[in-house]
Amino acid sequence: MHLTLEHVLVLGAVLFCIGLYGAITKRNAIAVLMSIEIMLNAVNITMVGFSYFDTVKLYSQHLTGQIFAIFIITVAAAEAAVALAMVIAIYRKRATVDVGEIDMMKW
Amino acid sequence: METALPVFIYVTLAILFGLLVMAVTGFLGPKKPSPEKLAPYECGIQEIAAPKRRFPVKYLLTGMLFIAFDIEIVSFYPLAILLHQLKLFGLLELLVFMAVLMVGYVYVWRKGAFTWE
Amino acid sequence: MFQLSDLYLLAPEISLVLLALVVMVIDLFTKRRIVIATVSLVGLIVPVGFVIAQAVTYTGPRTALFRMLVVDQYSLFFRVIFLIIAAFMVLASYNYLGKYIKAEGEFYVLMLFSVVGMMLMASTGELISIYIALELTSFPLYAMAGLLRSSTKSSEAALKYVLLGAMSSAILLYGFALLYGLTGTTDLQGIAQSFKSFGNGNLMVIVADVLIIAGFGFKISAVPFHMWAPDIYEGAPTPATAFFSVGSKAAGFAALIRILVYGGLWQADLTPLIVVLGVVAVLTLILGNFAAAVQTNIKRMMAYSSIAQAGYILVGVVATLTMSQKNHTAASSGIAAVLFFILVYVVTNLGAFSGIIALSNLTGGEKIEDFRGLWHRSPLLTVCTSLCLLSLAGIPPVAGFFSKVFIFTAAWQLGQPWLVIIALLCSIVSIVYYGRIIKVMFFDAPRKEERLVAPISLSTTITLATAALLVLTVIVTVVLDAANPAALSLFASLLGK
Numbered sequence: 001m002h003l004t005l006e007h008v009l010v011l012g013a014v015l016f017c018i019g020l021y022g023a024i025t026k027r028n029a030i031a032v033l034m035s036i037e038i039m040l041n042a043v044n045i046t047m048v049g050f051s052y053f054d055t056v057k058l059y060s061q062h063l064t065g066q067i068f069a070i071f072i073i074t075v076a077a078a079e080a081a082v083a084l085a086m087v088i089a090i091y092r093k094r095a096t097v098d099v100g101e102i103d104m105m106k107w
Numbered sequence: 108m109e110t111a112l113p114v115f116i117y118v119t120l121a122i123l124f125g126l127l128v129m130a131v132t133g134f135l136g137p138k139k140p141s142p143e144k145l146a147p148y149e150c151g152i153q154e155i156a157a158p159k160r161r162f163p164v165k166y167l168l169t170g171m172l173f174i175a176f177d178i179e180i181v182s183f184y185p186l187a188i189l190l191h192q193l194k195l196f197g198l199l200e201l202l203v204f205m206a207v208l209m210v211g212y213v214y215v216w217r218k219g220a221f222t223w224e
Numbered sequence: 225m226f227q228l229s230d231l232y233l234l235a236p237e238i239s240l241v242l243l244a245l246v247v248m249v250i251d252l253f254t255k256r257r258i259v260i261a262t263v264s265l266v267g268l269i270v271p272v273g274f275v276i277a278q279a280v281t282y283t284g285p286r287t288a289l290f291r292m293l294v295v296d297q298y299s300l301f302f303r304v305i306f307l308i309i310a311a312f313m314v315l316a317s318y319n320y321l322g323k324y325i326k327a328e329g330e331f332y333v334l335m336l337f338s339v340v341g342m343m344l345m346a347s348t349g350e351l352i353s354i355y356i357a358l359e360l361t362s363f364p365l366y367a368m369a370g371l372l373r374s375s376t377k378s379s380e381a382a383l384k385y386v387l388l389g390a391m392s393s394a395i396l397l398y399g400f401a402l403l404y405g406l407t408g409t410t411d412l413q414g415i416a417q418s419f420k421s422f423g424n425g426n427l428m429v430i431v432a433d434v435l436i437i438a439g440f441g442f443k444i445s446a447v448p449f450h451m452w453a454p455d456i457y458e459g460a461p462t463p464a465t466a467f468f469s470v471g472s473k474a475a476g477f478a479a480l481i482r483i484l485v486y487g488g489l490w491q492a493d494l495t496p497l498i499v500v501l502g503v504v505a506v507l508t509l510i511l512g513n514f515a516a517a518v519q520t521n522i523k524r525m526m527a528y529s530s531i532a533q534a535g536y537i538l539v540g541v542v543a544t545l546t547m548s549q550k551n552h553t554a555a556s557s558g559i560a561a562v563l564f565f566i567l568v569y570v571v572t573n574l575g576a577f578s579g580i581i582a583l584s585n586l587t588g589g590e591k592i593e594d595f596r597g598l599w600h601r602s603p604l605l606t607v608c609t610s611l612c613l614l615s616l617a618g619i620p621p622v623a624g625f626f627s628k629v630f631i632f633t634a635a636w637q638l639g640q641p642w643l644v645i646i647a648l649l650c651s652i653v654s655i656v657y658y659g660r661i662i663k664v665m666f667f668d669a670p671r672k673e674e675r676l677v678a679p680i681s682l683s684t685t686i687t688l689a690t691a692a693l694l695v696l697t698v699i700v701t702v703v704l705d706a707a708n709p710a711a712l713s714l715f716a717s718l719l720g721k
Contacts, residue, residue, distance in 0.1 A: 012401075016394075020391075033390075039394035039395075043397040046402075047404065050401065067185050068351070068352050070185060072397060073181055074181050075355070077175060077177075078359075082366050082386055086366070086379065207245070213249075214248055
């Protein structure tokens with residue numbers, strides 16, 4: 001059995017759904033952040049999969065997807081840093097990172 | 108399938124070795140349990156504060172800055188591959204990228220984000 | 225390959241980045257707000273100059289930097305809008321910053337970087353750059369939401385914004401990934417070329433489109449994805465709220481329209497997509513307008529009002545997509561109406577928000593009842609704010625009326641009469657809640673008698689915004705003459721120039 005594009009895409013889709021489910025249901029802000037990272041990595045897998053198997057020969061530019069993944073990784077790191085800063089700011093004031101308890105304004 | 112065989116052998120050996128070491132220490136090691144040793148974070152010393160207390164966030168600021176600066180290096184991978192084709196333009200781009208990053212670094216430094224307390 | 229002229233095409237953005245870096249360095253050495261604000265405002269002349277130079281010497285759409293940068297009338301139009309926003313923001317935030325926020329320099333730096341991102345969102349023709357530009361826009365916005373360090377609400381707003389923003393980016397990226405997989409390229413022109421050969425009813429195309437629209441739906445606060453807007457608008461510092469309400473929205477629409485139209489996605493049969501977008505537009509209109517009508521906090525009301533305004537813009541986008549396959553020139557009239565609407569909305573909303581900043585600074589409250597009888601206490605501010613609110617409601621003499629008329633006629637002609645009827649009914653509701661504030665300000669008895677004197681920078685801002693609004697009303701046809709080719713230029717990549 002060989003690794004095909006379908007396998008990669010299914011893995012990406014499953015990971016994306018897991019991440020989305022976690023991001024919506026988790027109550028801990030850090031857990032939400034981790035779920036979002038899972039979503040982003042699902043995108044990375046999909047990108048690299050498309051890039052590696054290169055189904056469309058029309059504009060065969062093998063590396064584009066992989067470069068995209070590198071950019072997503074760097075931006076996601078910056079995103080995590082910003083989000084963690086916000087979590088710390090909240091934690092200092094409220095001593096909780098539970099999204100459900102952060103409810104001064106209704107959602 | 109055949110190419111994967113060495114990997115399987117390697118993984119099996121690694122697991123077996125781990126189990127073996129655990130079993131040998133279980134047989135040979137002296138066992139003198141005491142309440143302190145059985146406590147979480149066991150190190151023989153009476154714990155001073157409850158283990159649930161969280162550590163201060165001073166280090167986290169440095170940690171976050173590290174994440175941001177550290178991961179930017181990944182951007183150099185594609186550039187490194189193409190540097191010979193891009194010639195001077197690629198080098199200049201690299202320098203501009205570094206310069207912008209440096210302004211951020213100096214800013215963070217001068218704002219005192221690296222000094223604890 | 226790379227040419228030196230590419231740098232000229234990118235010059236507005238480059239000079240703006242340099243300006244932001246300079247402001248950042250100045251912030252290290254001086255604590256005087258006036259210096260930072262002056263440098264920001266004067267420095268804006270350089271990018272404005274470059275944009276004007278490019279517009280005057282414009283000969284046709286040009287691409288640069290390996291087709292990542294597209295300089296056509298569309299991107300020039302949006303660059304102008306974003307530079308207007310930047311200049312207004314420097315002025316409008318000046319007094320608020322001194323009063324509530326300690327980190328004045330940071331506010332300007334973040335705002336300038338965000339504007340660079342917005343300008344790039346309108347002028348890139350490639351998915352990776354669109355993503356980078358989007359995040360360059362968003363990160364400063366997240367930080368700006370949390371700048372009120374003493375307020376728990378502000379930190380909360382920032383946390384919600386960053387989590388929902390990151391989630392929406394991930395959804396958007398998944399759409400990009402599918403688009404890349406379908407076409408094998410991230411270049412929008414390449415995507416447009418390969419969509420020529422796509423048959424109808426390709427499920428992957430629809431899924432990718434829906435994901436992209438969902439991702440941008442957060443940025444433009446369209447209805448199923450609008451939940452963040454009211455909380456963040458209420459919690460964030462008011463100048464930052466003003467900035468979100470115009471900048472994030474205009475940039476989101478700029479990039480969405482760029483992808484849908486310039487990327488040629490309409491060439492595949494989009495009937496299911498048009499239905500989805502139509503439903504989103506209707507929900508946005510209904511929820512935005514009706515929820516705004518029951519708010520008591522003026523910032524929350526403005527949040528729902530800006531959701532409703534996104535609904536009108538979506539009507540124009542849907543109309544364009546309906547007709548794109550049959551007739552490019554006709555379809556572009558929808559985009560032209562959208563461009564005009566966004567320009568008017570930006571000016572009006574900035575004016576309304578500077579009025580609200582000024583009035584709530586002076587009265588010390590953000591509830592609508594705090595604004596009672598302001599006509600007796602600060603006539604100039606009250607009149608200017610009321611004019612802006614009238615324009616948002618679309619009452620005849622002001623520019624907001626024309627922008628709504630253009631969108632509605634375009635949508636009617638392009639075959640979406642039902643959307644127009646719903647939008648019309650909703651704008652009647654909008655008159656009620658905008659009118660309520662005006663009524664409270666003019667006819668209710670004031671709480672105190674003493675006169676309120678607004679600081680000079682704020683009264684300048686709001687007078688300028690109102691003046692700009694009136695000028696826009698007079699030169700409607702001139703602006704439309706600019707918007708029409710800008711809209712048509714989006715189709716240029718497919719029409720063989």
